[in-house]
Amino acid sequence: MGRGDSTNAEWHRLESFLPRGGARGGRWSDHRRVINGVLYRVRTGVQWRDLPERFGPWETVCKRHRRWSADGTWERLLSLVQAAEDAEGRIDWDVSVDSTAVRAHQHAAGARKVPPAAVPQKGAGQGANRVEPAAEAGRPMGGGDQISECLGRSRGGFTTKIHLAAEGRCRPLGLVLTPGHYGDGPLLERVLEQVSVPRTGVGRPRSRPDHVLADKAYTSRKNRRYLRRRGIRHTIPERLDQQRHRHNRGSDGGRPTGFDSERYKKRNTVERAVNRLKGFRAVATRYEKRAYVYLGTVTVATLMIWLRT
Template sequence: MGRGDLTNAEWRRLEPLLPPIGLRGGRWADHRRVVNGVLYRVRTGVQWRDLPERFGPWLTVYKRHRRWSGDGTWQRLLTRLQAEEEAVGRVDWNVAVDSTAVRAHQHAAGARHAPTSSGRKGGGDTGGSSRSSAPVPGQRPGGGGRSGESLGRSRGGLTTKIHLVADGRCRLLSLLLTPGQYGDGPQMQAVLEQIRVPRTGPGRPRVRPDALTADRAYTSRANRRYLRRRGIRHTIPERRDQQEHRRNRGSRGGRPTGFDIEHYKTRNTVERAVNRLKQFRAVATRYDKRAYVYLGTVTLAAVLIWLRT
């Protein structure tokens, strides 16, 4: 076993959640070796062709990662791990929301039109995955070209932004990709809607945190109304211009927003979650052309964090 590979205990948790090896008419290569190959690339950021020979053919590892990114296998692993932790009460539902910008490597640019439902034209998606034109969960729908692949132009060049919600133990509950120039505040509701932790027994999935902490980028009236409507306690500082505008309106400006400075100190959990996520070099720099493949890369990094925290 190499450094960074799955331990026996970790593999026993993941193996029942993966597709059967005998699927699609023939036997696939050993799942554990392939998953370790994907993890190696996510951790180090090497080119697929430079994977060590102990993981088998690089094309097999790449196609497996691309297929499981498209069909939601990585997301199902993350959801199942969250459900197992929730069943034993190890999920802290005092959450924090934030975003982080990721510089896109030049190899991530230049993707052609998105693949069709047959997966044959436009995108070069020859992995055999039948993907519809519907938006991938966790990927903000956009137009064609770079915007449709969650790539945006900013001062630093091509960037992608990861919007995420982290629990009190610095683990990702949900994430969303957008082009780098997208603002944080307008994406808060969308990333919160991605939270869905199933029950291991009877009952509906849990979709609502107990409390939320965020910085000034999320202090819009629409966001506060949304949180009040869902019954989510929130600690978000008010910008100075909003305070002045409210005071200038007098009684029509409404009451000041509540702010608990002690609870606001817990917002560092999402900052620490971002730091953990960017320890994976293929997350800290985007090398994947397709947004759904990069989303799978980030999701797999989150899976490993949940396994080892």
């Protein structure tokens, strides 16, 4: 076992969830060797061609990662690991929401324009909407194919933004990718929709946190109405301009929003989850041209965080 490879304990937890057959009924190459190759690349950020020989042909490792990113296998594995953790009561359902911008490498630009039907689709029910389409986000589709691949221009160049919800033990529960110039507040509902932990027995997946914590970027009335409609308690500070507007309206401004400053201190869990994710170099810098492949890379990093925490 090399440095950073999956340990025997981690592999024992993951092995039973892996698919058994390959394409057209054939056998997969050794799962552990290939997954360790994917993990090595996610951890170090090297080019696929530079993978050490102990992981086998680099083409096999690269194609497996792209295939599993497209068909939702990585997301299914993450859901199964989360379900096992929830069944043992090891998930803290005080959920914090935030985002982080990721600089895109120059090699991430230049993806070919392809018809929507030609883009690989993720498996149904396995997070097929975690890559935010520009049309659904209400943003213009200009700039070629960059917006559709979650690449946005900002002061630092091309960036991608990872929106995530993290549980109380600093492990991501839901992920959404957008171009780097997208705002945080409008994506709250979309991020919380990705929180879905299956039950190991009978019952629907758990998707409602006990409490949601977020910063001032999420303090819109629309977000608060959405959380109240779902019966989710929340701690979100109110911006000063909103407070002045409410005071100026008098009794028509409504009651002040409740805010628990002590509970709000727990919001640092999402910041620590971001730090853990960006400890993987292929997450901290985006090298993939395709958004769904980069999402698979982020999902692999998230999977390892869950296995190792």
